[in-house]
Amino acid sequence: MQVITRSVIVDAPVDVVYEISNQVDRWPEMIPEYLKAEILRREGRKIWFRLTNADNMSWVSWRMLYPPLISYAERHEPLAPFTFNHLTWVYQPLPGNRSQMTWDMCFELVEDKRAEEPQWRQRMAEHTAANQEALREYIESVARKPESPAWQPVPVTGDAASATDNSVSPAGDSASRTENRRTENRRTGNTKQRARDEYR
Known part of the structure; x- marks a missing residue:
């Protein structure tokens, strides 16, 4: 790489x-x-x-x-x-x-x-x-x-929060682990992983 x-x-x-x-x-x-x-x-x-x-x-x-x-x-x-x-x-x-x-x-x-x-x-x-x-x-x-x-602002269609939240549909503990990982990536500024997390 x-x-x-x-x-x-x-x-x-x-x-x-x-x-x-x-x-x-x-x-x-x-x-x-x-x-x-x-x-x-x-x-x-x-x-x-x-x-x-x-x-x-x-x-x-x-x-x-x-x-x-x-x-x-x-x-x-x-x-x-x-x-x-x-x-x-x-x-x-x-x-x-x-x-x-x-x-x-x-x-x-x-x-x-x-x-x-x-x-x-x-x-x-x-x-x-x-x-x-x-x-x-x-x-x-x-x-x-x-x-x-x-x-002119860059268009972002739809509700940004719902677009992010609806992109993942885990259940139970998996959902909690996913959200914890995203929160940590936001807190530490891990930009590439944050972007990938939000896309998934």
């Missing part, structure tokens, strides 16, 4: 950074790597979408929103050449109405490409840096123009 972690400081409040950066359908305006972003459907906190990059390659991913501090995504189809590709974005408010945005990506290639993972990591780290800087510049330019439509 390969891990890429990179942070950037954005000169804008954390709620603005979260709202703008999670408007997936506007990513082609913000990030030159993407030619097209299509929202397929929304399921409470969860967004299904299709991305097309500058090489005209497309894939479907889903993204879970936990405003204003966390979003978590996984590549879904086609999954190849990965066995998995997960991405967590964490947002931290800073003094002076600034924010830190951290992207944490972990991935693994299919077995016959496993030896190429270090080279893939290098290329993906370069893309991460370029995409983060492009997004930072976009957000900061919009933050200076509050009349912009990009300030």
Whole structure:
């Protein structure tokens, strides 16, 4: 497994950074790597979408929103050449109405490409840096123009609490253990596990 972690400081409040950066359908305006972003459907906190990059390659991913501090995504189809590709974005408010945005990506290639993972990591780290800087510049330019439509909140359909609670239907002690685990993950800030717990 390969891990890429990179942070950037954005000169804008954390709620603005979260709202703008999670408007997936506007990513082609913000990030030159993407030619097209299509929202397929929304399921409470969860967004299904299709991305097309500058090489005209497309894939479907889903993204879970936990405003204003966390979003978590996984590549879904086609999954190849990965066995998995997960991405967590964490947002931290800073003094002076600034924010830190951290992207944490972990991935693994299919077995016959496993030896190429270090080279893939290098290329993906370069893309991460370029995409983060492009997004930072976009957000900061919009933050200076509050009349912009990009300030509109990210839609989360349905009741957020019920969307989370209804996603699990255990009984008895199992329900108690599940809730205790979720509470601990929230308390300790285990962001990736929290996102997975809420999805299940």
